[in-house]
Amino acid sequence: MSYLVLARKWRPQNFEQIVGQEHVTTTLRNAIRTKRTAHAYIFAGARGVGKTTTARILAKALNCAQGPTETPCNQCTSCLEITGSRSMDVLEIDGASNRGIDQIRDLRENVKYTPTQGKYKVYIIDEVHMLTKEAFNALLKTLEEPPAHVVFVFATTEVHKVPITILSRCQRFDFRRIQLNQIVSHLKKMLSGEEVKAEDECLYIVAKKAEGSMRDSISLMDQLIAFSGNSIKADDARQVLGLVDEEMYFKALELVRAHDKPGILSLIDQVAVGGYDLQEFILGWLAHLRKLLLIAAGSGRTAAGEMTPDEQEKFTQQAQGLDDRDILRMANILIDAEATMKRSSQARLILEMACLRLCNLDSTVRLEEVIKLLDQGGDDPEKEEPPAPALKPPQQAKLNVSPIKEEPAEYTAPPQPLSRDFESLWQSLITAVQERHMTAGTCLASARPVGVSDGNLILSFGPQANFHKKSLEDKAYQELIQEETFKLWGQKLKVVCQVEKGQASQTPQVKETPQRLSRQDEIDRRKSEVMESPQLKSFMDAVDGEVV
Structure with missing residues (x-):
């Protein structure tokens, strides 16, 4: 007698032996027990996870001499013929080689004949996604209203290629990739029955290589047994499978x-x-x-x-x-x-x-840490020796908005420096105004806050943002903003607008979502200001760094 490979020898013969597909086997067993078996099923999943095996067990459960039963006996004539692929009532069709409309027409003619021995005639079509469009269309009517004695089981690894008209006529089951520990446990059980010893590391190597496929793992183990005999080591697995330690x-x-x-x-x-x-x-x-x-x-x-x-x-x-x-x-x-x-x-x-x-590659350093280091004059407080090259301390932190060079005539005191609390209030102001008036909020988000002085909220605009500037100077917008600043700051602040000279427009593109606009605008503004720092540029050139 010719050698029977392990994948066929250890093929599950009942629902209890199927590994890792409890959600499928439980549903099918309950359907058989309660006599709620469907006329068409489609099993979808990766290779080697038990689709065709489950279809055969379902056919045995329906045609068993003691059935329909959720536990086929595997001893009656019907069960033995299905196991040996000799049953006249269970037809396995390869969808890749029988994909034309002529083969489907023959199938439609044959379904009307009753089973020869069992109670049901089961058609198992493997790789059903390979059928042509015409073949699928020819199957639609038969699949929707088949004879009472016919059950269709389709198996596919690419369910997205199956027409929705076919899927809607079937009960779909998605087979999962089998977990690593489940594959290792099943391999141990199989090797124990074969009287073969293998290191645990070897089993994990095989299970990883199989990528969730039980059939692949058993086939690889069969190959290793042929190489190493009854004692398999991890090095043998790496050598045979071409894997690096x-x-x-x-x-x-x-x-x-x-x-x-x-x-x-x-x-x-x-x-x-x-x-x-x-x-x-x-x-x-x-x-x-x-x-x-x-x-x-x-x-x-x-x-x-x-x-x-x-x-x-x-x-x-x-x-x-x-x-x-x-x-x-x-x-x-x-x-x-x-x-x-x-x-x-x-x-x-x-x-x-x-x-x-x-x-x-060097280790990633946060940009905030670089700025902090530059503010300290390029000296790392945790090191005694200064890093090279030496950097001069910047005049101001680049994360804060630069003050204006020329003060408008409407106020005398310089604007207060911006703090994190102010930046938080500024973002809250933009959000509140946008919720009440989208145009006003958009214009406000395009401005660069300079500071607060003498009851004035000073905003700066780019040379090309004249529309936004004039809009905010409108009386209605002014009153709206004053109401919101009173809620946030406790005082009504008058908006004073000024235009930056000699700079490109910093007006950001308007996003559809208001809150996302203000957040992204603030991020872009800070990043551009930080990257313009000559100290930072010198530092990046010295260490050959990059911003990620």
């Missing part, structure tokens, strides 16, 4: 953080000489960074479900010194390299260039 990714990241360019190039040479696929190396490194990103972002529980207990400790230790922004920058470089590698013949050069770029 996880320790290589830990080492690569440490070399990048240490800016060790010779070390990282030596590591790439080791990977290339070892015969590993360089694109697979990048994908594995990205998967490594993803786990670190989840931990750094506070989602360690999500990452823990994809790691062994030993790996959890290692990842946690490495993530302690990493900022999520740094991980994102490294991941972007690797993603660009992987995309470039697909359309280039110089895979190793692209990987080496990407690794050197990673080594040139």
Whole structure:
């Protein structure tokens, strides 16, 4: 007798044996028990998650000698014939090779014949999305009102390609990718029955490679048994599957953080000489960074479900010194390299260039910290030696709005410097005015607040914002703003408008949403003012930095 592969040998024969699809099996079992079985089902999901297997078990449950029953006996003639794919009442059709209208016409002619042995005639059409448009249309009437003895079960990996007219006539079940721990647990049970020993790390490697597909994991394990015999180690799995040891990714990241360019190039040479696929190396490194990103972002529980207990400790230790922004920058470089590698013949050069770029990265520093450092004269208070190059302290913090150079004749006292409290009140004023009058609020949002002096709210406009300036000088708008300033400041402030000379217009584009307009305008204004700082430009040039 020829060898039967493990994927077929260990194929589930009843609903209880199906792994990871409890939401499907429970519904089908209840429907059979309460005699509420539908005439058409569509099973959608990734490869190897149990769609066709569930369809066969459903056919056995309907045609079992003791049924319809939710627990087929697997001993009667009908069950044995369905298991051996010999049943005349259960027809499995490959949608990819029987996709034309002629095949569907033949099916329509055959459905009127009653079953030869069982109670139902079950049509299982795999990869149903491959049928042509004409074939789907020919199936519509039969699918809507089939004979009482016919049940259709469609399986597809691309349910979005199935016409909505077909979906609306079926009960749809979405099969999930099987979780890592469930695959590992099932592999242990299977290997125990096969009298094969395997390291836990090996099982996790196979489960990760399968990407949620139980059939893929069993097929890979069958391959490993052929390679290693009855004792399988993790190194055997990496060698057969062409996977890079996880320790290589830990080492690569440490070399990048240490800016060790010779070390990282030596590591790439080791990977290339070892015969590993360089694109697979990048994908594995990205998967490594993803786990670190989840931990750094506070989602360690999500990452823990994809790691062994030993790996959890290692990842946690490495993530302690990493900022999520740094991980994102490294991941972007690797993603660009992987995309470039697909359309280039110089895979190793692209990987080496990407690794050197990673080594040139410095830790991310918040812009606020840079401004604070510049305000202190370029000296880091935590260090004894000043950083090079030496920077002169700026005359004023760039996060505050610059005061006007010429004071209008309507007031004598200089405007009060803007504080964070004032900026908060300013945003509240814009929101309140916009809620009462959209045009007035939009004009107010386009202004740059200078300060408050002698009962006046001083606003500055760009040379091209003459419309907004004149609008706010209107008496009705003035009274509206005075009412709102009284609620916020406790006094009615008169709006005094002035035009900035020799500067480009700073009037922002009007957004549809009022609150989003004021917030984005404030962010853009602050960023532009900060980036115009000559001290900041000198600092960025000196450290070869970039704003992210």
